[in-house]
Amino acid sequence: MTNNSNNYFSSDFKLGILGGGQLGKMLLYETRKFDIHTKVLEASKEAPCRIACDEFVLGSLMDFDAVYNFGKQVDVLTIEIENINLDALEKLEEEGIKVYPPTKALRTIQNKATQKLFYTDNNVPTADFSRFAYASEIEDAIENGGLELPFVWKAAQFGYDGQGVKVVRSIDDLKELPVGECIAEKMIPFKHELAVIVVRSVSGEVVTYPVVEMEFHPEANQVEYVICPARIDKIVAQKATEIALKVSEEIGHVGILAVEMFQTQEDEILVNEVAPRPHNSGHYSIEASYTNQFEQHIRAILDLPLGKTDSKVAGIMVNLVGADGYTGEVVYENIAEIMAMDGVTPHIYGKKQTRPFRKMGHVTIVDEDIDEARRVAQKVKETIKVISK
Known part of the structure; x- marks a missing residue:
């Protein structure tokens, strides 16, 4: 345990939050309760966080320079969304900025295929799945008997709130799927x-x-x-x-x-x-x-x-x-x-x-x-x- 001479309260300490949505807004209820100075990076000037933080910076979370430059101005950096430029976070960590959760953990989690492989590598029980570089490969896998309908399709990246997830019950359901890297997961009753x-x-x-x-x-x-x-x-x-x-x-x-x-x-x-x-x-x-x-x-x-x-x-x-x-x-x-x-x-x-x-x-x-x-x-x-x- 660090001693609490780390003075976060009513001080010059700056907490950076990547993402300006409702999760950030609710985090800010707590930082205001403790009087911790906050700075938020977000691409939308209409973001829920804009009214509750001490400093609001407009910029894309996927842009290396925006994330890196923002991170250089704070003492501790945290996130309220996973879809962030991880290379910028890694460079900030190398330069001594505290990033939580650590970039290594985010790399495992950000891509759903990587996340699933991590479970199998670490003997964590999870539904059986197949990984595809392109959604177009799924049809072949069904025809060759390597994949059974129905299954749950998940985009490997950038899914949220039910986006990037679809139950595939027939070949026709494949038509609307985005083309990129994905997983097909066994449906669990x-x-x-x-x-x-x-x-x-x-x-x-x-x-x-x-x-x-x-x-x-x-x-x-x-x-x-x-x-x-x-x-x-x-x-x-x-x-x-x-x-x-x-x-x-x-x-x-x-x-x-x-x-x-x-x-x-x-x-x-x-x-x-x-x-x-x-x-x-x-x-x-x-x-x-x-x-x-x-x-x-x-x-x-x-x-x-x-x-x-x-x-x-x-x-x-x-x-x-x-x-x-x-x-x-x-x-x-x-x-x-x-x-x-x-x-x-x-x-x-x-x-x-x-x-x-x-x-x-x-x-x-x-x-x-x-x-x-x-x-x-x-x-x-x-x-x-x-x-x-």
Whole structure:
């Protein structure tokens, strides 16, 4: 543990954040609480982070010079999105800038094919998969019997929020796929999708949050509900936590690592994928936990003692995504109605324009009783609509 003479609070210390979206905005709630000076790099001047940081810099996260020059102006650099120019991060690390999570961990995670190979190399249970340099090779693999339908297609890079993932049930489904590097993953008939958030500090202190359960939207491939605690057997929860800890240790991240998993019909745990940053599956923690995931990420990357991860109450998170058929200036219809319900807190991300399935916010529902929270969550989901003017 470093001694806390490292004065981060009300000082000249500068924390750099690569990415200006809602995850960055929620990180900034915590840096403002602690009075830590922040500087954000983001390509869009409309980004949710622009109002909450001390300094806002316009620039592309994929541009070497933009990332390198930005990194030279801060003391510690962190991310809120994985799609970043890693060569610039590597050069900054070589020159003594602290980058968390380390570039080595990001290289493993940024490309989904590399990430999957990492699991097989490290004996981490994961669904069987094939790797393709070009999507056009998939059809040959099906015809030669090397690949069976249905399967899950994933772009190797730059997928997010259900983009870059598609269930392929027939040859026709291959037509719309982007051409580049990808993986074809065996479809797992799972009981539950679970996630465990692991937090690791610079000096190696590690804590985990309770296992959460995710209910997905069948078409959009986006999470509809995150339920904490997961409604699963204790033995399954323990197994999920142990596997998440193994992944965290092998990857060697610093900060938050969200490990998404499948619980199979036989109660095996298979790792689906990971995210090395605050994550949708941890948003419930703002209202429900002793220490929320964003504060925890800041503590970890600054090597401060990690906080308590237990929940104070049961928490359910509902994503607010743009309604199908609406594009333009956003309107949150019936928001007062949901705020009239007990234990309901909306979070609005600050994106002025809505489009179908765009993540616009989330709502947390807390209650002593998980079943009651789930019932209210359903009501919230049915009541609020994200539409346009």
